[in-house]
Structure formats: C-alpha cells, structure tokens
Amino acid sequence: MSPNTIESVLQEERLFSPPVSFSKNARIKTWEAYQELYEKARSDPESFWAEIAERELHWFKKWDKVLDWKPPFAQWFVGGQLNLCYNCLDRHLDGDRRDKPALIWEGEPGDCRIITYAQLHREVCEMANALKHLGVRKGDRVGIYLPMIPEAAIAMLACARIGAPHTVVFGGFSAEALKDRLLDANAKVLITADGGWRKEDIVHLKQQVDRALADDKVPSIEHVIVVRRTGHPIHIEPGRDLWWDDLQEEASDQCPAEPMDSEDPSFILYTSGTTGKPKGVVHTTGGYNLYTHLTTQWVFDLQENDVFWCTADVGWITGHSYIVYGPLSNGATILMYEGAPRPSNPGCLWDLIEKHRVTIFYTAPTAIRLFIKMGEELPKARDLSSLRLLGTVGEPINPSAWMWYHRVIGGERCPIVDTWWQTETGGIMITPLPGVTKTKPGSATFPFPGIIADVVDLDGNPVGENQGGYLVIKYPWPSMIRTVYKNPDRYRSTYWENIPPKNGEYMYFTGDGARRDRDGYLWVMGRIDDVINVAGHRLGTMEVESALVSHPAVAEAAVVGKPSELKGEEIIAFITLEDSYTPSEELKKELKNRVVEEIGALARPEDIQFCEALPKTRSGKIVRRLLRSLAAGEEVTGDTSTLEDRSVLDRLRNV
Ligand code: ATP
Ligand code: MG
Secondary structure, three states: OOOOOEEOOOOOOOOEOOOHHHHHHOOOOOHHHHHHHHHHHHHOHHHHHHHHHHHHOOOOEOOOEEEEEEOOEEEEEEOOEEOHHHHHOHHHOOOHHHHOEEEEEEOOOOOEEEEEHHHHHHHHHHHHHHHHHOOOOOOOOEEEEOOOOHHHHHHHHHHHHHOOOEEEOOOOOOHHHHHHHHHHHOOOEEEEEOOEEEOOEEEOHHHHHHHHHHHHOOOOOOEEEEEOOOOOOOOOOOOOEEEHHHHHHHOOOOOOOOOEEOOOEEEEEEOOOOOOOOOEEEEEOHHHHHHHHHHHHHHOOOOOOOEEEEOOOOOOHHHHHHHHHHHHHOOOEEEEEOOOOEOOEOOHHHHHHHHHOOOEEEEOHHHHHHHHHHOOHHHHOOOOOOOOEEEEOOOOOOHHHHHHHHHHHOOOOOOEEEOEOOHHHOOOOEOOOOOOOOEOOOOOEOEOOOOOEEEEOOOOOEOOOOOEEEEEEOOOOOOOOOEEOOOHHHHHHHHOOOOOOEOOEOOEEEEEEEEEOOOOOEEEEEEHHHOEEEOOEEEOHHHHHHHHHOOOOEEEEEEEEEEEOOOEEEEEEEEEEOOOOOOOHHHHHHHHHHHHHHOOHHHOOOEEEEOOOOOEEOOOOEOHHHHHHHHOOOOOOOOOOOEOOOHHHHHHHOO
16 A cells, blocks of 8 residues: 555445436436547636636627646636626626625515515615715725625626635634734725624624724724624724715615726625635636536526525525525526524424525535434425535535435435635536436546546655545646735645646645545545554544444544554544444444445544534534644644634543
C-alpha cells in the first residue's frame, strides 16, 4: 500500500434507477445524452461553454476569448460584459414570469411573503440606489449579516446590480468572527437587522454588530443599514446606523444594472473553516453566473413550475448559488424559511413542503441526521407528495442516512442528487443527473459535464480501481475560485502545489479523499487531513463512520486517529445515540463488533466515547481535527472561531 493512497474497506452494492416517469420528462433523459454532453465538454470545452453562455445568459457585450488559462489563474469570457442581477431579474420581466413568485418566504413566527419577479426587481433597485446614495461604488465591498429574510437576497442582488462585491457573513456568527471577515474584506457598508428568529428565540444580530464595530475596530465601515425584523429595542449609532425602510422609501425604484466585466469580482465568501482558518474565496461574474445557472437547470432538472427549496443559509456558498443566483437566473420560484425546526412544532419544515407544494428539496446530511433523530412520524404526518427530487450537500452522506431520506422523505419515488462541491468550486461538481444516473447510496457518482475529476496519488498519478486517493480537478471550470482574497500565495499553495503539475497539466487539489469503483462511480471518503493510519492502513473517516451509523442506536459518528506506539494510530469513535438508547459497555462492544463485521478487524475502534453532541461548524459539518486533539489528550489549539457551539468541546473534555 503506497503511503500516498487511502484504502477502501466498505462495500455498498445497492443501486437505484431513476423512475421511468421522471426520466421521460427530464431535461436530460438518457445516459447517452449525458455521455454526449460530457464528451463534448471534454473534447472542446471552449465551444461547449461558449454555446451555453450565448444561449442562456444576457450579455451587454460579447466576450473576445472564452478561456484564458495561465495556471493557476483562469479567466472566463474575457472582454465580455454582463450583470448578475440583470440576468436574475430584469430579463424575466418581459413575459409571464413578471408576476411569477420569485421568492416565497416564511418567517418563524408564521408570517409569510410572496414576492414576484417584478416586486423583487423594484425592491432591489431601491436598495441599489440607497447603497449608491451612501457612496458605495463599483468595486467597494459590502458586508451582509442578516437572518434568512427576503432582504438577504435583496441585499445581495442590489450589490450585484451596482457591482459592489458582497461578503455575506452567516447570521449565526459571533461578533468576533464578523469583525474578522469585515476587516479582511475591508467593507464600506454593513447590512444587518435588529434581530432574527431562530427556534422561537431572537438572535441579537445588531448587538453583535455593535460589538464587532465598537471602538472603531473596523475603520472601513462607514454605515450600517438595519432591517427592522424583530422590532425589539436596539442601539442606533447616530451618523452611522440607518434604517433599511427609511432608505428604501427615499430611493427611486429605477436603477440601471451596471455592466460588469466578466472577470470583475462578484463576491468574497469565507469557507466553513472545517480544516482550519477560513479562506476568503473570490468569485467573479460571467463564469459564476453561467455555471450556477446551468447546474441548477441540469442537476435539479428545473421545470417552469417547480418550487425549489434549498434549506442552506445564504451565508454559505450553497445559499449563494442555489437559493439566490442559480434559481433566479433561471426564473425559478424559491422557498426561503427563516429559522430551524421549532421546539413547539418540530415538523414545521414538512408543513412548509405541504403548504407550498415544494417539488425540489435540497438539504445537508447534518439536517437529515437531525430529521432521523426527531423521528419519521413527523414527516409521515404530512403530505409530501409534491416532492419529485431530493438533494444533499455538505458532507459525505452515510448510506443508512441516504436510505432513510429516500424512503421517508422521498417516498421511494424521488431521485436523490448527492452533490459534491465546495465554496471554492462555486457550483456543483460531482453529482447524479436525476433523470439518467443510477444512484448508489453514499456516492456522488459522476462529474458534471465540463468537470475533469480524477483520483490521484501525491505524485499526480491516477490510482487504481477502488483505491482511495486525492480528489483533483484537471481542467479549469467557469465558476472556479479566482484567488484567496488579498492572498494569492495562499491560493497557490492551498490548491495548486500539493500535487505537482504533470506534463503541463495542473491539478486543482480539493483536500478530499475519494475512490472510483469498478463502475466508475466516485465516492468521497472524507478529508485528507482526517485520514487515519492504522498499522499501515490508511482509512478514510466516511467508511468507518458509515459502519457505525448503520447500527440503529447510532445517531452520529465521528472517528479520529489517536497516536499509538504499536499501530501508528488507533481509532477512537465519538458517538451520539438515538434518544431511545443509553450508553453502556455492552453497546460499546456491540458497536465495535459491527465495525469488525462490516469492515474487518483492522478498523475496530480501540475506544468509543458516547457524547451528547459532536463539535460542528456553523454550517453543520463535523470538525474532526478538534476531536483528534481531544483523543490525543492534547490542548485544543486549532481555530475554533467557526464552531457552532463551543460548549460542546468543554463537555467533551469532561467525558
Ligand atoms: P474549510 O475549507 O475552511 O476547511 P469546508 O471545506 O468545510 O471548510 P465548504 O466549502 O463549506 O468548506 O465545504 C466543502 C467541503 O464539504 C468539501 O471539500 C467536502 O469535504 C465536503 N462536501 C461537500 N459536499 C459533499 C458531498 N456531497 N459529499 C462529500 N463531501 C462533501
Ligand atoms: Mg474546504
């Protein structure tokens, strides 16, 4: 076994074909059609992308050159001019879509707004004018720190309209994390709200803003725009803070969309920080617009009457690409929900599907694990028959969670698209196409047309069938990261130098481990940083965890390596249990046996720790690097600023 690769130990043989009735009406109907598209994009990427860009987007000025690739820096549609907001709104106003709902929004307290394309356009123009009035010019950065309310989408689109890159900071982040991001982005204006609703409680956003900006800690910020949401008393800093509704009232609703160069930045977004300090990922305009537009269409098989619900927060890339830009560029109807499952009505998400006849539902494994924990009675008590397609993103999904999603939410009739991608990739990269791809639970299946994915060793050589290695992308794609903001060196070293170019071919390093099975399916095995080395066997976290999660007692599992003189590392598993189970030595033994049965003795956890919760990022991903320090008995020294709940760590220390 080469030290360069990862061993695969778990077999998953189940296979699910798309329902015939789904394929018949799908945008891409046959496997041959996918292969043809894939082959066309592979052999002549520039004409492939140029044709689609021409057909699908509105350009103020056509490009001179499709791709300028000076590794590791790519430019797409060089010389072309367009506007992301124009493509999302203005071009839908001429026909039937004018009065079509663009955004259906549900607040936690039960308030609901339905905003048509024409109305959204008007509100966006007003806010764009308000920003201009405050001195925001093309190229100035605007911070957005909002709950999941329509104003979040309006603010983003307003920035795009005037060419001011936004940096959206997830509304659950602390003052400290907000300050760091505003400082790094050097933002001129910040858009926030008095508060937001989450789990029937107020999230005090404005208070965090006041803390983040106190003592002029972020000197670049000139104004704070405050949306009135919760209506509770807040501090208003004279001269700095302004109410959103006042500004909107004063502003004209006519605001031309600024022609942007294709390569002008559209936004900066910080990664989730699962592996360390977050990176400020820079995306640009033309390629990003095109790729999110096309992936929304093909991956979600978007049809005119769909109601598309992506449950991510707009503070993550998933929210950027598949709540706002991708769906709106296609003239779709999106659903947006302010909060989380509410204590008084934990099934409220299913109520929304029933009420609004949602057809496409896109969520994360962490949410699915929560749904499983809450029990299938909740979804079963609602009418979910409007659903026709399900999606997941964010982490590898354990096959048992996939099966639950398929059975309970999808009623065994909805294809599931397990979409692998990253903040850096801008859009979905590896995914089934729902009308044509036979799915295997836990596999993201095949690359999207135009994406040349491979699994290689550290020297860049492709590894064999079922051998785990490093997931890389071998050719630029339109929505790829352009650089790390103000830090091109970090861009180069993080993504392009871990694996040396081979025969002039540069490889984008994803940081994830993967394998390809005998049918060519790609399986993401977890992060490279989290690989465990037991007696010379390098194991990915996903497979060992999947064996544990397949036991009915286990809600969530995270495995890490603990240094061992004998074996190099031994496996320690952190487990949260389903409500009806209690920790016991007996159960530990049973779980260890489960791993031995499913995988073999080499993956047998040396120890199992039951805990109430696992440390997660604010975007819901399990942070194994901190568990690794805990298991080793070390001080936890890594970056903890992106943790959802720091007290989880303290509680784990006392186990
Ligand atoms: P950081 O880069 O700061 O450590 P992060 O990688 O968690 O944080 P994101 O860009 O939000 O930041 O997440 C992308 C990562 O999420 C991928 O690299 C992969 O590890 C994981 N991921 C996303 N979707 C999937 C999926 N469908 N299957 C497996 N893993 C996935
Ligand atoms: Mg990452």
